[in-house]
Amino acid sequence: MRRSLIVTVAAAVGMVLLAMLVPMAILMRDYALEDRLAAAALELQATESVVSGAGSDKGDVSVYVVRINETSDSVTTVLYPDGTGIGPQPGEDERVVQSRQTGQARVDDVDGGAQILVPVSLGGSSGGAADTPVVRVFVPEPSVFSGPTARAYLVLAGLGAVLLLGALLIADRVGRSFVQPIGRLATYAQTLGDRRTSPPAPSGPAEVRELGTALRRLVGRIELLLTRERETVADLSHRLRTPITSLRLRIEALPPGDDRARLSEDLDRLQVMVDHVVGEARRSEREGLVAGTPALAVLADRAAFWLPLAEDQGRTLTIDVPTGPDEEVHASEPDLAALVDVLLDNVFTHTPEGAGIAMTIARRAGGGVVLTVDDEGPGFPDDVDVVRRGASGADSSGLGLAIAHKTATESGGGLVVGASPAGGGRVVVDLGPPA
Known part of the structure; x- marks a missing residue:
């Protein structure tokens, strides 16, 4: 313009x-x-x-x-x-x-x-x-x-140049008075998910100021709706915690037996599902509209959290992280930590003690990272889609890999399971860069 x-x-x-x-x-x-x-x-x-x-x-x-x-x-x-x-x-x-x-x-x-x-x-x-x-x-x-004559022509040429330059400067100032406020509004619109960004002060022509006012009003209404949603989720979490606790106490009061164990497992699955629903509802509060997290350090630090447990069980847990600058991915820090917990917990739960684990983090072509977890366990069952929500071949909730798959796909990547070089299971998680 x-x-x-x-x-x-x-x-x-x-x-x-x-x-x-x-x-x-x-x-x-x-x-x-x-x-x-x-x-x-x-x-x-x-x-x-x-x-x-x-x-x-x-x-x-x-x-x-x-x-x-x-x-x-x-x-x-x-x-x-x-x-x-x-x-x-x-x-x-x-x-x-x-x-x-x-x-x-x-x-x-x-x-x-x-x-x-x-x-x-x-x-x-x-x-x-x-x-x-x-x-x-x-x-x-x-x-x-x-x-x-030459002096007269030079004077005329100089006058024309001055007039043209003055007109261009005025046009530039007028154009800037339109473009800069619109540019600030565009930048603000692109960073609406970043809670550190404050709306620009009204400036520019009346139409641009009206547009900025409408945008700030819209953002205010969205923030109000998100606040109400978070309050509703928090209230739901609080209300569900009491009946779940009451049910757990009643189940523990039952005599030992298969019924008590079965009810206890069902209640555990219910607790996991409720926590997952609450966590998904609070995603916008955690990461904003556009998530961006340096992934290498977060993934490596969270993997190191499992080292003491691996030592207690006689496992070898190797963590391979590339050197150099960190790499951002389109996911929040809590989701990345939960991703590592899901993958490693899956290995610790479904492989025998002493089975080794290798976790490799590599940079992804075009931005993002690729996380690979190999184990020396029995591998994944052939007749079960372990990535599908609720599907499990080991009597679990079936939510772990489904949650990891959701995190990967929402980042612009994906999740693939297969066999590791040692004959166990392999999970490859592709995490895309921020939008």
């Missing part, structure tokens, strides 16, 4: 300047020619006096003509009736003959400028028009590069 406005103003002002300055340049050239004609008229009067006073003596006239031609921009020539001429341009034409016969001075436009013809009376000794000499003064048209 700003560039288009500047180009439009430059084109419009350029056409106006051409329409104004070209006629002014022509007028300046005509004025310069008029000044030369006026100066030539004064010189011609002096020449006329010399020719009239000299009479038939051409010697004084020749000396004077040579001297005046050396000091003047015009060219003076004295033409006598006998066909002789004193000056650099001898020779007559019809205009000279007509001026001699009529005895009248004249000014004519000729190629390259103008000429002044003045017949000179030689006094009483004159025999009439046939004996009358004519003084011809040729005034050349001013050159573009001559002193006064």
